[in-house]
Amino acid sequence: DVQILDSGGGLVQPGGSLRLSCGDSGITFSTYAMNWVRQAPGKGLEWVSLISGSSGKTYYADSVKGRFTISRDNSKNTLYLQMNSLRVEDTAVYFCAKAPYYGSGTYAALDFWGQGTLVTVSS
Amino acid sequence: EIVLTQSPGTLSLSPGQGATLSCRASQSLSSTYLAWYQQKPGQAPRLLIYGASIRRTGIPDRFSGSGSGTDFTLTISRLEPEDFAVYYCLHYGSPQYIFGQGTKLDIK
DSSP: OEEEEEEEEEOOOTTTTEEEEEEOOOTGGGEEEEEEEEEEETOOOOEEEEEOOSSSOOOEOTTTTTTTTEEEEETTTTTEEEOOOOOOOEEEEEEEEOOOOTTEEEEEEOOEOOOOEEEOOOO | OEEEEEOOOOEEEOOOOOOOEEEEEEHHHHHHHEEEEETTTSSOOOEEEETTTTEEEEEOOEOOOOOOEEEEEEEEEEEOOOGSSSHHHHHHHSSOOEEEOOOOEOOO
């Protein structure tokens, strides 16, 4: 079974930084696009960012562009999210999720998810 | 920008009944790129349906998806106690995933 483990969440003050990690036990990590999706307390799901499998091309939601950076280390089967200039409204559970790549810039549905890690931004 | 609107916001039903959940897009979508997820409290979302109507391996056949263009539907034919959860639709394909706001299915 695919095992995905999110970590790195915690309490941080507004304006602070935090780095999330996501480890994947699968043998095909480098062939998948990886995503971060967040969920504010009691709210719905919001896609945050995607990084492609091999080329490392990145995409961001407007709400985090310029503040968050997604990256991956395929040799370690690990995904990262560097979050800077954090705001109260960034408080959420952050999930990493895998997406197969169809080719020609087209990505599949998010099929395997981590259990999530809670980020709380508060003074 | 595409917006997905789910209805109703909350659906109260009893086990054994059927449920119909709607997802309406602000512009026409390729049905290839519409998925449905189930989320229970404290858990990650679980993929149920992709390509609007293709059931993921291991998902019970009481779950079915349909629709095209701007109107998509998730139908649960006979509700089991474990089906009471929040359901989200998702538009994918391009690297800008878009979720609906969710429908909460709770026990009447």
